[in-house]
Amino acid sequence: MNNLLAFSGDAFVAAFFLYCFGFIFYVIAVAGRRWSNRDPQQHLKRWGRIAFVVSTLGLAAHLTFFFTRWIGASHIPTSNMYEFMSFLGMAIMIAFTVIFAIYRTTLLGMFALPLTIIIITYAAVFPQEVQPLIPALDSIWLYIHVTTAALGEAFFAVGFAAGLMYLLRVIDFKDRSKGARRQQRWAEFSLYVIVVVVAFIVTVFAFRGADYQAEFLQETLSIDNRGQEVTSSDTVEYNMPPIVKPYNSDVVQMDSFLGMTQPLLETPSWMEGVDAARKLNTVLWSIITGSLLYGLLRLVLRRPLGAALHPLMEGIDPDDLDEITYRSIAIGFPIFTLGALIFAMIWAEIAWSRFWGWDPKEVWALITWLYYSAYLHLRLSRGWQGQRSAWLAVIGFVVVMFTLIGVNLVIAGLHSYAGV
Incomplete structure (x- = not known):
């Protein structure tokens, strides 16, 4: 098999x-x-x-x-x-x-x-x-x-x-009227979204190929059935450089990337779930790399x-x-x-x-x-x-x-x- x-x-x-x-x-x-x-x-x-x-x-x-x-x-x-x-x-x-x-x-x-x-x-x-x-x-x-x-x-x-x-x-x-420009912007935005999706895939494989690793220890406070506070710890692993780290977490290990050895930001507290920060980090990387790729295409095509x-x-x-x-x-x-x-x-x-x-x-x-x-x-x-x-x-x-x-x-x- x-x-x-x-x-x-x-x-x-x-x-x-x-x-x-x-x-x-x-x-x-x-x-x-x-x-x-x-x-x-x-x-x-x-x-x-x-x-x-x-x-x-x-x-x-x-x-x-x-x-x-x-x-x-x-x-x-x-x-x-x-x-x-x-x-x-x-x-x-x-x-x-x-x-x-x-x-x-x-x-x-x-x-x-x-x-x-x-x-x-x-x-x-x-x-x-x-x-x-x-x-x-x-x-x-x-x-x-x-x-x-x-x-x-x-x-x-x-x-x-x-x-x-x-x-x-x-x-x-080529039409410069208000209605035509609105149609042009929405059509261009549709193509931009496609470019962002492509950039996301390229970024994932690029960092996977580089074997990038970052690890965080996140502490979460919750209330049990008896009304008492309970603290739990979860390990969160990243495969992309952490622009945002999990809320209330400490760096366990983080590979350097372009001189960045610490996360830039922390995920807001209202984003719950052990994977919330990692997903937000992925979205941010997709938008950044997608925007760069879109800008490069615009530069090459000049339109x-x-x-x-x-x-x-x-x-x-x-x-x-x-x-x-x-x-x-x-x-x-x-x-x-x-x-x-x-x-x-x-x-x-x-x-x-x-x-x-x-x-x-x-x-x-x-x-x-x-x-x-x-x-x-x-x-x-x-x-x-x-x-x-x-x-x-x-x-x-x-x-x-x-x-x-x-x-x-x-x-x-x-x-x-x-x-x-």
């Missing part, structure tokens, strides 16, 4: 590199048509076909990883954050392949592939060892609930990519990222992008409804003897469902199309990602085991 799991890991790495090459070929297909000596459409078609073949090979390698890990672990690999985010990345590629087969829009690959790459790279941040299933997860409903919910979210992700493309296509980055991407959208019919956005969400919505609500409630009744319990993950799954219900209602009944529809698709995927990541890693609840 160890050899099979090792082969599974190699397949995951192969999928990652094939996705990266596929993305590069999509960029060549879209951006290179301007400098092609041949007919631009022929250039787009030729390189687009190559990109699709390479990305499909990446999907085949990803499927190989999924099934070989399933066999090696003796359970479906969707039980923790590494496995689930890996599966979500694979599901996005499946959703992209379905949408591409319908619309044949090569440019969509230039946005869907990076999304997949970011998600599976984020998955690699988490521990990759096979973990035994806890009793609550040892059920056939793990197979049904998680896979269908993730597939629905994958179609939402493709809708997000198409919606962002639509905005970059129709927003006039906003949205303005740099806008010319690549020339020749793309915005109505096609609007239709792809809607169709992706329309396909994903019933799948998500089955997986995240109906199947989840059946499993909750079996596991916890209740269909609904206001657990944070359940609440945010419902919020996500209500949000996309509102999207479809506004689209079909109110005629919301174009920019309004695209913004709803972009914001909706932010809600999805908070449901997947924010709830698991920030809010404590019955689903917190998924963050292990």
Whole structure:
């Protein structure tokens, strides 16, 4: 089994590199048509076909990883954050392949592939060892609930990519009017957030590669059932230089970084939980490195990222992008409804003897469902199309990602085991 799991890991790495090459070929297909000596459409078609073949090979390698890990672990690999985010990345590629087969829009690959790459790279941040299933997860409903919910979210992700493309296509980055400048700022902010996420992943791997370590001893004061004060001590380990240390803690050991041998700040006392300070520290590092990376890109491009991407959208019919956005969400919505609500409630009744319990993950799954219900209602009944529809698709995927990541890693609840 160890050899099979090792082969599974190699397949995951192969999928990652094939996705990266596929993305590069999509960029060549879209951006290179301007400098092609041949007919631009022929250039787009030729390189687009190559990109699709390479990305499909990446999907085949990803499927190989999924099934070989399933066999090696003796359970479906969707039980923790590494496995689930890996599966979500694979599901996005499946959703992209379905949408591409319908619309044949090569440019969509230039946005869907990076999304997949970011998600599976984020998955690699988490521990990759096979973990035994806890009793609550040892059920056939793990197979049904998680896979269908993730597939629905994958179609939402493709809708997000198409919606962002639509905005970059129709927003006039040369217009100086008040309304246009507001649209430009929000589109640029969306790209900035993506850069921050990329910077977070790069920062994690950079400090992990440098084997950075810091350790703190935190004392916590609490009141027991008899009304007496009880002091407890917890060890908090950092893998990034501590901009903020845990509240009421002392340094046990801290590697030097750029001359910094002591934390700069202390986490506020109202941020409770042994991991609160570490999470705040990670957020601060993500914003700092993301801002630096964004500034570097602006310096190299000498203009906003949205303005740099806008010319690549020339020749793309915005109505096609609007239709792809809607169709992706329309396909994903019933799948998500089955997986995240109906199947989840059946499993909750079996596991916890209740269909609904206001657990944070359940609440945010419902919020996500209500949000996309509102999207479809506004689209079909109110005629919301174009920019309004695209913004709803972009914001909706932010809600999805908070449901997947924010709830698991920030809010404590019955689903917190998924963050292990």
